[in-house]
Amino acid sequence: MSSENLIEINDLNFSYSTRAILKGIHMTMPRGKVISIMGGSGSGKTTLLRLISGEIRPSAGYVKFSGDVVHELSRDKLFKLRRKMGMLFQFGALFTDLSVFDNVAFQMREHTDLPESMIRDLVLMKLDAVGLRGAHHLMPNELSGGMARRVALARSIALDPSLIMYDEPFTGLDPISLSVIGNLIRRLTDTLGMTSIVVTHDVQKSLKIVDYVYFIADGVIAAEGTPKEVMESTAPFVHQFIHGEEDGPVPFHYSGQSYRQDLDLGDARV
Amino acid sequence: MHVSKHIVSVIQNIGHRVIESVWRLGVGSRFFLLVLLKSGTSLRRFNLVIRELYFTGVLSLIIIVVSGLFVGMVLGLQGYETLQKYGSESAVGTLVALSLVRELGPVVAALLFASRAGSAITAEIGLMKATEQLAAMGLMAVDPVARVVAPRFWAGVISMPLLAAIFSVMGVLGGYLVTVVFIGVDQGTYWSQMQSAVDFRFDILNGFIKSCFFGVAIAAIAVFEGYDAPPTAEGVSGATTRTVVTSSLAILGLDFILTAFMFRGVS
Ligand SMILES: Nc1ncnc2c1ncn2[C@@H]1O[C@H](COP(=O)(O)OP(=O)(O)OP(=O)(O)O)[C@@H](O)[C@H]1O
Numbered sequence: 001m002s003s004e005n006l007i008e009i010n011d012l013n014f015s016y017s018t019r020a021i022l023k024g025i026h027m028t029m030p031r032g033k034v035i036s037i038m039g040g041s042g043s044g045k046t047t048l049l050r051l052i053s054g055e056i057r058p059s060a061g062y063v064k065f066s067g068d069v070v071h072e073l074s075r076d077k078l079f080k081l082r083r084k085m086g087m088l089f090q091f092g093a094l095f096t097d098l099s100v101f102d103n104v105a106f107q108m109r110e111h112t113d114l115p116e117s118m119i120r121d122l123v124l125m126k127l128d129a130v131g132l133r134g135a136h137h138l139m140p141n142e143l144s145g146g147m148a149r150r151v152a153l154a155r156s157i158a159l160d161p162s163l164i165m166y167d168e169p170f171t172g173l174d175p176i177s178l179s180v181i182g183n184l185i186r187r188l189t190d191t192l193g194m195t196s197i198v199v200t201h202d203v204q205k206s207l208k209i210v211d212y213v214y215f216i217a218d219g220v221i222a223a224e225g226t227p228k229e230v231m232e233s234t235a236p237f238v239h240q241f242i243h244g245e246e247d248g249p250v251p252f253h254y255s256g257q258s259y260r261q262d263l264d265l266g267d268a269r270v
Numbered sequence: 271m272h273v274s275k276h277i278v279s280v281i282q283n284i285g286h287r288v289i290e291s292v293w294r295l296g297v298g299s300r301f302f303l304l305v306l307l308k309s310g311t312s313l314r315r316f317n318l319v320i321r322e323l324y325f326t327g328v329l330s331l332i333i334i335v336v337s338g339l340f341v342g343m344v345l346g347l348q349g350y351e352t353l354q355k356y357g358s359e360s361a362v363g364t365l366v367a368l369s370l371v372r373e374l375g376p377v378v379a380a381l382l383f384a385s386r387a388g389s390a391i392t393a394e395i396g397l398m399k400a401t402e403q404l405a406a407m408g409l410m411a412v413d414p415v416a417r418v419v420a421p422r423f424w425a426g427v428i429s430m431p432l433l434a435a436i437f438s439v440m441g442v443l444g445g446y447l448v449t450v451v452f453i454g455v456d457q458g459t460y461w462s463q464m465q466s467a468v469d470f471r472f473d474i475l476n477g478f479i480k481s482c483f484f485g486v487a488i489a490a491i492a493v494f495e496g497y498d499a500p501p502t503a504e505g506v507s508g509a510t511t512r513t514v515v516t517s518s519l520a521i522l523g524l525d526f527i528l529t530a531f532m533f534r535g536v537s
């Protein structure tokens with residue numbers, strides 16, 4: 001079982017101070033698949049990725065990465081495991097003091113003894129995959145938002161990790177780059193056997209490239225299935241999300257005190 | 271009744287602030303030790319430090335050189351005015367050199383360094399944190415304390431004494447310019463008085479030691495404030511201000527303590 005599943009998540013709970021964000025998540029992610037995580041803004045998708053990478057610790061439950069419980073690893077073991085993970089941050093997180101080339105070369109220089117000539121070839125290859133080979137000499141502040149994201153993608157696949165987590169890879173891309181990136185994610189998974197987790201709001205695009213979808217709402221998995229199952233689903237939640245309807249089980253507002261109270265119209269005097 | 275309540279809340283407030291500061295000092299010291307522990311990478315790959323030396327040291331050169339020159343010129347003018355009343359204007363070289371080497375060189379250079387380079391280090395590390403660069407580095411299995419913080423710390427520590435020395439040299443030249451070239455004090459007197467009065471061990475070495483302490487203090491405060499900054503625009507700007515204020519106070523406090531130790535019973 002665990003040999004074919006790269007990641008197993010069992011009863012995962014997490015809260016920021018007193019606000020419970022995740023309340024008992026179960027997931028399995030087989031090797032070589034593209035798995036998509038969808039959910040409203042603020043539903044805890046980024047938090048889930050940070051739990052998988054061991055950046056934060058769950059309050060209960062666990063994430064297993066090829067058999068190892070992530071939050072129980074020693075610091076050295078965690079760092080070793082992270083070499084097998086790539087992460088594309090929501091806002092790129094390129095190193096602003098390094099050029100595009102040096103950003104992509106960063107991990108090769110830190111973790112390998114490859115000669116500079118080979119690093120050069122590899123970096124240009126990775127940049128070519130995202131269509132930015134010609135931009136290798138630019139600094140991050142000379143890139144547009146979408147270009148920065150593509151460079152960050154090239155950087156996250158620099159060491160051919162076995163897992164890549166993409167946090168919103170499609171936002172801010174023009175339709176052409178969007179297709180290119182979507183297909184790239186699929187191709188990396190198929191040809192290199194990587195496993196991909198794609199956090200996204202872009203339902204239509206992602207349903208074309210993923211193998212399995214999880215919907216998070218209210219801290220639990222609200223629905224899951226293959227793209228086909230999801231498309232045909234009649235569950236009100238899934239329907240609302242896929243068709244972007246305003247009314248439905250997913251609330252648009254961040255929960256707090258009632259509107260009446262905020263406007264001080266309530267009968268409760270202070 | 272009301273007044274006593276007010277007093278209690280004031281006292282509570284003071285107590286709260288004291289506890290907060292002591293707590294922060296503790297956290298800061300622990301971070302300082304962590305940086306020292308993780309300095310291996312900086313020593314093994316010294317080019318990381320050299321790169322930062324350029325940003326902290328070389329780019330601070332202009333302000334240090336210009337300020338040193340002016341401070342020396344003012345010292346020369348004021349010293350000449352005063353000494354002349356007692357007919358001992360020939361001692362002006364001694365006055366300029368001793369003031370600079372013992373006190374003004376290390377202290378003024380350190381204050382300038384804190385506001386020029388210390389604030390820049392804090393802002394850079396703080397912004398790297400706010401834009402998730404440090405988190406991204408951690409996820410690439412590279413320790414940001416070893417790779418980002420430690421090289422900046424050591425660059426600060428190395429730059430400070432060198433900049434203080436350059437400041438003093440420029441000050442002595444500034445004094446020379448004003449007193450010898452403009453006012454007409456005898457050139458031979460200026461230099462020879464200076465040479466016989468300035469002691470290597472007591473003056474130059476002690477000044478150097480002072481500037482080393484200042485360098486460690488500024489660099490430690492700057493990297494800590496940056497690493498500890500809340501990851502927002504206000505957080506980073508607040509941290510930058512705190513770096514300048516805290517390190518300036520630290521410089522002045524350390525200067526008093528070090529002076530008390532070094533020049534005790536010398537004169
Ligand atoms: N550092 C933090 N401290 C406290 N609360 C946080 C912190 N980071 C996130 N949160 C809260 O956790 C919840 C989940 O955040 P998360 O970033 O995981 O959402 P998300 O699903 O990625 O949203 P989006 O689609 O907008 O990126 C949010 O309600 C947010 O308010």
Ligand SMILES: [Mg+2]
Pocket residue numbers: 045046047090167
């Ligand atoms: Mg997010």
